[in-house]
Amino acid sequence: DMEHLKSMDPEVIVVMCCGYSLPRALEDVTSLELAEGWSDLRAVRSGRVLVADGHLYFYNTGPGYADSVELLAEMLHPKVFGSAHAGASAVPEKESELELSSQKCRKSLIAATQEISRRHNLSSEECCIVLSGGVDTCAVMESVSFLHCQSTEFLNSQQAESAAPKVVAAVTVFASAEATDRAYAPFIAQQFGLDHHCIDVTLEKVLEMLPFCVTALETFDPMELRNSMVVALALHKVKDLGYKVAFTGDGSDELLGGYSFTWGSPSTIWKEKRDQMAQFMNFAAPAMARKLGIVCVSPFLEHDFISFTMSTTKADCVGDREMETSPGNSRLLHTTGKVCLREAFPDSSAAWRRKDPIEVGSGSTEFGKGYFDALIGAKELEIAIADVLRTDNVVIRDAEHLHYYRAFVDMFPSGLPGVERWGLGGCIGCGYALKSVESNFCNICGAYPATTDKA
Secondary structure, three states: OHHHHHHHOOOOEEEEOOOOOHHHHHHHHHHHOOOOOHHHOHHHHOOOEEEEOHHHHOOOOOOOHHHHHHHHHHHHOHHHHOOOOOOOEEOOOOOOHHHHHHHHHHHHHHHHHHHHHHHHOOOOOEEEEEOOOOHHHHHHHHHHHHHHHOOHHHOOOOOHHHOOOEEEEEEEEEOOOOOHHHHOHHHHHHHOOOEEEEEEOOHHHHHOOHHHHHHHHOOOOHHHHHHHHHHHHHHHHHHHOOOOEEEOOOOHHHHOOOOHHHOOOOHHHHHHHHHHHHHHOOOHHHHHHHHHOOEEEOHHHOHHHHHHHOOOOHHHHOEEEEEEOOOOOOOEEEEEOOHHHHHHOOOOOOOOEOOOOHHHHHOHHHHHOOOOHHHOOHHHHHHHHHHHHHHHOOOOOOHHHHHHHHHHHHHOOOOOOOOOEOOOOEOOOOOEEOOOOOOOOOOOOOOOOOOOOOO
16 A cells, blocks of 8 residues: 555565566566655665565565565665575666666656546546557557556556556558558557557548548648548548547657657757757647547647656667567667657567658658659649749649649638738748747648748
8 A cells, every 4th residue: 555655654665576586576666666656755765675585585484484584684784684695685776867767758658648548537438549550659558558457556546446548449541552550550459459440541542531631730731631641541430430539649759859850969959959849749630530529649748748758868769779670570770769768668569660650651651752743744733833823822842732732722712711821920831820930830831941030
């Protein structure tokens, strides 16, 4: 009982797990760290938490108890009684900065998942996950699994009943044979016992989501739409299945250094870029879910988890690790982001999977590789781009951008309602007011830099 332990506030804590050897018991000490108030205990603060071989010394009655008493005496008063039973007990090793960061990451993610479950009453209502099979969604499922398996005596007693969300299904979209999520998502869904709904579609089917995405997100930015159409297909399936809440892995890349374009920056510059991304990050899934009358949640976007990430450094998030491109494949040393998240669940099925953007994982990357060029001739494209610039004063970059802009005009023939255009600080590509001038990025047309001031 954690409340009883807190009221006693002992000088020394000895952990002895029934049936567990010393190495196995050492592994379970991390579960205690999830308990509210654990780090405030006097024994923890003074470094006097010890672990003993409970199986050998404390859970088998008989003459051996004399050794057990001697072992306890040595643990409590080592200067007086020496260490005749060395090897039967241990002090959990002090972790490196990265190990501490990984432990905090694990603890924060589990706590964030627990808070989402409590807020949406997911311990009694079944929900699902949009599963890419990447490290992010796999870590979410590891957190869910932990909450189901972990004894409630180590959890906040007031939250015990609402600790574990009932994630029972997963939805994954494959838009081409090259979708790299194919190697991971089904395997992970099976591992966690999820009812897995694989949506295997053509690019043309994905493109049917364009009007919905343009309307929900109010954008014709190719990068946003290329990813969002895939997510929209998944969310429509979530609704069709009758689930009201869907988990995603949104936020991990922005908060924990998932983007490779930041990896080469010096530590101070890296942190500035990461903190700026955290300030301005915006995700399509919640807006599209609202349009469908359902809810999208991500533990990475919970306030306390974001607070944890703001304490991390580049060394916590970016490093060289042996990475793989498919389960069981040989690994190659490669720079990667989200290191503390990977180390938080090092044995999970996707912990060391190479980072793939949504469009690569799902296979929709083909949209940016000439798909739209085949729909319009080079001369026709040139004329259309010039016409849009002349009549609408909008800069179109390529055939894909033109296709999305035409859908945008169809959905908003009079322009975005309530959004100023060609005012002070407007985007140089489309004229619409920026959501944030500081970010210098236009969420509507995708222009960057979006102003001449910071170009």
